[in-house]
Amino acid sequence: MLKFIFFVSFLIPLCFLSNYWLLVVLLFLGSFLYLVFGISLSFVSYLGYYLGSDVLSYGLILLSFWICGLMLLSSGSIYFTSNYIMLFLFMNVVLLLFLILSFSTSSLFMFYLFFESSLIPTFFMILGWGYQPERVQAGVYLLFYTLFASLPLLLSIFNVYFSINTLNMFLYFGTFSSGFGIYVYLSLILAFLVKLPMFIFHLWLPKAHVEAPIAGSMILAGVLLKLGGYGLLRVFSLIYFLGVSFNFIFIGLSLFGGVLVSLVCLRQVDLKSLIAYSSVAHMGIVLGGLMTMTHWGMSGSYTLMIAHGLCSSGMFCLANISYERLSSRSLMINKGLINLMPSMSLWWFLLCSSNMAAPPTLNLLGEISLFNSVISWGWYSILGISLLSFFSAGYTLYLYSYTQHGKIFSLLYSCNSGFLREYLLLFLHWLPLNLYILSVAVLFDWI
Incomplete structure (x- = not known):
């Protein structure tokens, strides 16, 4: 897993050369390499201190690579007209790095950290390359909806650690969930419901999509909405008994x-x-x-x-x-x-x-x-x-x-x-x- 993280990290200096087509080709090359060499992840593998991935991670990391390559391919108008193309390419690659780290970590806290970090490049893409003045309001909506829901998630992650003495997502079993209350159940899933987004918590999404540039809309629809579903799949083993009720x-x-x-x-x-x-x-x-x-x-x-x-x-x-x-x-x-x-x-x-x-x-x-x-x-x-x-x-x-x-x-x-x-x-x-x-x-x- 580490080899792909280094691969994306070394693309960051390439952004400042403003070499648009080379970056597009390398992102597609990365997706093909991951398609071929990542297929061995049929079960939990490459399990280290913080990095570990399985088939859930495999599909979503592959999707992240593919969509980020297509994002750059679709942003021809930004490349040919914008003066800040180097910064735009940098934001795309940093966002891809945060997404890969989110999907490939085995620690619940590290997942939370990268889950929230993916908001920052998205926010800058909407604010910097959006179409209309309303993009400021769209960015604020996105920021406050996410922050409002994420702080209870952080507290409940601490609660999980004090209860079962591990934050490794691959070691959870349904038997742990009997000790948690309704607060932990709601706070563990609220941040993911906002990101998914669930009806009632969805008002940020149309605003962000309408004001975002094409690359922002693609990454929001293509990958960022899937972070919520992935997070729910990971934490359901903790709250299985409460979920039944x-x-x-x-x-x-x-x-x-x-x-x-x-x-x-x-x-x-x-x-x-x-x-x-x-x-x-x-x-x-x-x-x-x-x-x-x-x-x-x-x-x-x-x-x-x-x-x-x-x-x-x-x-x-x-x-x-x-x-x-x-x-x-x-x-x-x-x-x-x-x-x-x-x-x-x-x-x-x-x-x-x-x-x-x-x-x-x-x-x-x-x-x-x-x-x-x-x-x-x-x-x-x-x-x-x-x-x-x-x-x-x-x-x-x-x-x-x-x-x-x-x-x-x-x-x-x-x-x-x-x-x-x-x-x-x-x-x-x-x-x-x-x-x-x-x-x-x-x-x-x-x-």
Whole structure:
């Protein structure tokens, strides 16, 4: 594990050479190296004082490498127009380093430290390269939501250490959880629910997505939302008995919130805001499956987290491609794009169909297993699941039909058919989304 951390660390001096393409190629090289040499992590391995990883870490570290490479590939406009490109590249690499350290640590306290550290580069990316003056408010929302929820988590980590004398996440067992009270249960999961985000704690997400640059939106949707799910998977062994008693509250709230947010999506007129709210709806299904604490629920939520990271990131790229040409994210202006960029319309179709879990995408596998786990937990959840699934298809069709069809509103649209960099970017989102379904054994048998 240490070799990959050193690999990313040595990319930091390269940022100040402002060599954009070399950094992109090296990040993709790192993801391929991790794909090949990290596959041996089928069980807990490389266990040292603080570093240790298993199959949960493997998938999410690989996703972090891949999304960070795609982030730089998508930020061509920043590279060609910004005076602070070296600082932008530095923020990307530092964020990747914090994410790898978060997913590969075996200590609960070190995980907390790097979990919160990933907020700092994200905050600077929103504040420094955001689109509008409201980015200050979005950054403050992100900062205060995270800090408000993270301090109880720190106190409960100390409580865990005093109770069981270890913070090693690989040594926890369900028998420890009988000694903890409701305060530890709530404070251990609150910070992760904010980062996931759960309905009620989700208000920072649409603001941060709308104001962030394309790289910020991609890393938020692609990896940072998955930190919450990963943290829940790690701490559930501590609070297993309390979860059996109290998890029904969060399952009901996540299903109800998912349906409500899906209805909110149908009223959006901002492209990025619609995709951001759809992330909240999908993470509602993930949280519902996680809280059932079944094998199907855990495996399905892990699968959908990886699938959503690729799919949602690709949709933000599509929204940014339209924004760079029309200088607007409004659905009232982004109309009739199939007349001007028919080849780009194909990618809209492929990623929208992935978002509504059409076969053969990884989203379908994740959603089927999550539906199984939630319905087997309680048959009365069928209503929430069916409404959520229906409205998910509804707002995705609304997004696709509204942007691609209709009369062309804006004459400012540059009638080029897109750059090679943009098509490569979209292809590299879509390809793993449809190939990873072949590795079902990795996702379900090892977890």
